[in-house]
Amino acid sequence: MFDKQQRKLKRSARLISVLSKYGFKDLLARMNGGNKEEIPANSDEVVSKGTVYERIRLVLEELGPTFVKLGQSFSNREDLLPPELLQELQKLQDKVETVEMNVEEILENEFSMSVKDHFADIQKQPLATASIAQVYKATLIDATEVILKIRKSDVQSVIEDDLLLIKDLEKLVSSYSEIGEKLNLKQAISTFEKSLLEEVSLINEKENILQFRRNFKNSKETYVPKVYEEFSNNNVLCMEFIDGIKVTDTASLLQYDIDPVNISETGLRLFVSQILDYGFFHADPHAGNILVKKDGKVVFIDFGAVGKIPPNDKEVLENLIVSFVAKNPHKIVRYLKKMAISYEIPDERRFENDVEDILNFVHSSSLKEINAQVIINKMKDVLKDNRLHMPDYFYLLFKGISLIEGVGRTINPDLDVVKSLHPYTKKIFTKKISPKNIVKTGMDRMLMFTDSVDEIPKELRSVLQKLDENKFTVSSEIKNIEKTNQLIKSSIINLILAMILGANIIATAIVFTSESGPRIGELSLVAVLGFIFSVFLVIVILLRVTRK
Incomplete structure (x- = not known):
């Protein structure tokens, strides 16, 4: 816990230094109650050239991968940010340096195995380097060419520290300005945190690949690379080259x-x-x-x-x-x-x-x-x-x-x-309009109706209880009570007919999908009769409604 706080303080000092370097000392002072004196001086030359939006981009790039990804995630949010800032955020690029990795040692530590028993060759130089991981080409013992994606050792802790810092900044912005609440920054940051932690997890990427393979296993137009799960975990992903x-x-x-x-x-x-x-x-x-x-x-x-x-x-x-x-x-x-x-x-x-x-x-x-x-x-x-x-x-x-x-x-x-x-x-x-969907929709509507009907006895009990206790009062004069009774009866009959119609449509849809029973051409005789009866009920309901 203490170590985490130390790392967070170090990143906070770095943030203040970078903001100060790019001419945002006034902003820091406002967040510090207007006191510029307590803000540490920056040893680097202050960069004051360029628009405020250009300098925001430079700040994010200098702070590293988490902040670059934060900017990139907001680069298409026209609903939140001004267009000039969005244009700058769309230019964001990771400043990525290749990290020295002993791939064989990493594999042996991660999977408790002898690399020579499973891999014929592992290239020393990475094919690609990103902010989260480096990619190496390798050959399995059976001559299959694979890709090894290996996560950088400190990436998880750096991202977690940065996320804590970003959430603190969001609270600070929201407490000093209405803009945080207006832009719903808390939710936007929460969404960013979730997506970034998913992206940094190689287990999550493995599961994504497996899901795509299941979805498109029968496709003749696309191919999804195979994953070698025995050589994959949260720090290593092995997949087909x-x-x-x-x-x-x-x-x-x-x-x-x-x-x-x-x-x-x-x-x-x-x-x-x-x-x-x-x-x-x-x-x-x-x-x-x-x-x-x-x-x-x-x-x-x-x-x-x-x-x-x-x-x-x-x-x-x-x-x-x-x-x-x-x-x-x-x-x-x-x-x-x-x-x-x-x-x-x-x-x-x-x-x-x-x-x-x-x-x-x-x-x-x-x-x-x-x-x-x-x-x-x-x-x-x-x-x-x-x-x-x-x-x-x-x-x-x-x-x-x-x-x-x-x-x-x-x-x-x-x-x-x-x-x-x-x-x-x-x-x-x-x-x-498929029978399966009609059945599903009909069942959903029927369940909604059943839930509503379940509430009726409770309401009736409440009314009867009030009548029994002489607490029920009528505040309006009811005229033409006979006409009102007829209207209620008619509505109940129409409701019953509608329920029968709904049940009949569902039953007809089910029978349409059945292969058994007498048939007229390719259609079930029972389904055809059910459809005719449904049409008849619709006509009856329409006639009753129009007569009113």
């Missing part, structure tokens, strides 16, 4: 008779499938993270950062996409509100008009005038203007779509993201 072509290397693609246009469409289709079929998608699909095998299969690599869409939100997202393709601004607004964490819409009508303007722009523009990034920027502006705070995965979606489109248009300038959604609208609609 992919001898692939960089996705933007069109000359090499053509050399192997691979059509770049087809690859661009396949990559986009796969990314949309990750989102809409599985709700589990690669959160950083830039060109360096996409390879193409010589058989034409697209390979996504580096699964440290992924987006996860909760099942209920995935269904709302599907409805949102269908409404977008159907050009229905009213429903788009409805589903955006359903997905939002919170909202304070000043003018509902203006919000709907803003969405309609985007739809008109999309459907009236030519392919060369429009791209996903333009649509996304317009949508972000609308969300910001109408004060909708969306879940974190929503912004990861925006980022992912922009990246995958950018990669695709590098090799195929005519790539159309909007067009790629059309097959999914048909798929979503087919799914919604």
Whole structure:
């Protein structure tokens, strides 16, 4: 505990030093009650050139990986930060130095084994170096080529210390200014902490790869590298080496008779499938993270950062996409509100008009005038203007779509993201009218109705008790009581008919999926009769309602 506090104090001193170096001494003084004298002098030359936003970027880069990743995570949050700062945050780059590692010794310590019994060769120089880990190429004893991703030894403690410091800064900002609460900084920092700790865990990355392998095990368009779990833990990840072509290397693609246009469409289709079929998608699909095998299969690599869409939100997202393709601004607004964490819409009508303007722009523009990034920027502006705070995965979606489109248009300038959604609208609609979904929806509605009915006896008991104790008073005059009684009876009959109709639809859907019993062509006779009876009940209910 004491050691952790010592490390935190050391990082705090470093933060103060760097802020002071880049001309933020006044800010430090305000946080220190206006007292500049107590702020330690900086031995480095003060950097006062450049805009305040440029200097913020330089501060983050000098403070290291955690702060760089913090800036990168906020670089697409137009709902929180001014555009000038966002432009600077998008330029953030890790200043990464290669660390000396004894890979064989690390493997022997991590897995209590003799490396020579399992590995024929391990290259001394890393293939790649990142802020969290270094990547080495190796060969197993059976001649299989693999990749060893080895986490840097001090990365966990540095990130944990920095996160404590960042949370302290958030509290400080929130206590001295309303901006923290207005921007919901506490939640944003909490989301960042969760995603960063997931990214730094190689066990988590291993599980992500295994999930992608399960999702796309039968795909003919993509391949997910194999994981060697016996050589993988929180500090080491061993996976299959992919001898692939960089996705933007069109000359090499053509050399192997691979059509770049087809690859661009396949990559986009796969990314949309990750989102809409599985709700589990690669959160950083830039060109360096996409390879193409010589058989034409697209390979996504580096699964440290992924987006996860909760099942209920995935269904709302599907409805949102269908409404977008159907050009229905009213429903788009409805589903955006359903997905939002919170909202304070000043003018509902203006919000709907803003969405309609985007739809008109999309459907009236030519392919060369429009791209996903333009649509996304317009949508972000609308969300910001109408004060909708969306879940974190929503912004990861925006980022992912922009990246995958950018990669695709590098090799195929005519790539159309909007067009790629059309097959999914048909798929979503087919799914919604499938017997299985009708049964599920019907059961959900029936359970909701049952819960409501369960409350009726309690309410009746309460009324009867008040009547028995002479505490029940009627404050309004009831006229035409006979007419009122008839209306109640009629409503109850309609409710019963509706319940029978609902139950019949569910039963019919179940029978539709059955292979047994008499049939008319390919359809079950019982299901056909059930459908006819359902139509009859609908007509009866409509006639009863219209007579009133």
